[in-house]
Amino acid sequence: MTTQQESTQEKSLKIKEVADRFYELAKEARFDLIQAELFSSDARSIEPDSSPFPLTEGLDNIIEKAKQWQEMTEANHGGYCDEPIIAGNFFACTMGMDITLKGQERSMMDEIAVYEVKDGKIVLEQFFY
Numbered sequence: 001m002t003t004q005q006e007s008t009q010e011k012s013l014k015i016k017e018v019a020d021r022f023y024e025l026a027k028e029a030r031f032d033l034i035q036a037e038l039f040s041s042d043a044r045s046i047e048p049d050s051s052p053f054p055l056t057e058g059l060d061n062i063i064e065k066a067k068q069w070q071e072m073t074e075a076n077h078g079g080y081c082d083e084p085i086i087a088g089n090f091f092a093c094t095m096g097m098d099i100t101l102k103g104q105e106r107s108m109m110d111e112i113a114v115y116e117v118k119d120g121k122i123v124l125e126q127f128f129y
Helices: 003-027 031-038 059-072
Strands: 039-046 055-057 073-081 085-087 090-101 106-118 121-128
Touching: 003 031, 003 073, 003 085, 003 090, 003 106, 003 121, 031 039, 031 059, 039 059, 055 059, 059 073
Parallel strands: 039 121
Antiparallel strands: 039 055, 073 090, 085 090, 090 106, 106 121
16 A cells, blocks of 8 residues: 555545544534534534524534624524535535424524544634525
8 A cells, every 4th residue: 555545544534533523413403512622623614604603613603603602592492413415535424303493483403514634633613595
């Protein structure tokens, strides 16, 4: 095996390890631990332009965004995360939540979440919904 093949296999293994740990924690809705364990300090988060948080840069700001989301939430009735699929430096999951936001009707939100991994850490998350 060539050195390039070995480094590609090592890289794929690291991404798989991150994706597997992400999935394990997401099934338990432990997004706080996902951020603490798996995110790079300079990670970015991208959501659709219609979102109140279209671009968030830096782990501290991503954590703050999560706190603001919780403050907007009246009730969380459940959710799901499907097993990740891996391609190159990325993994993606379909996710959803059954939620009531303050002042709104209860609704089901479904999305595809794409994560980029570099050096064993998530450096980018992007949501499509």
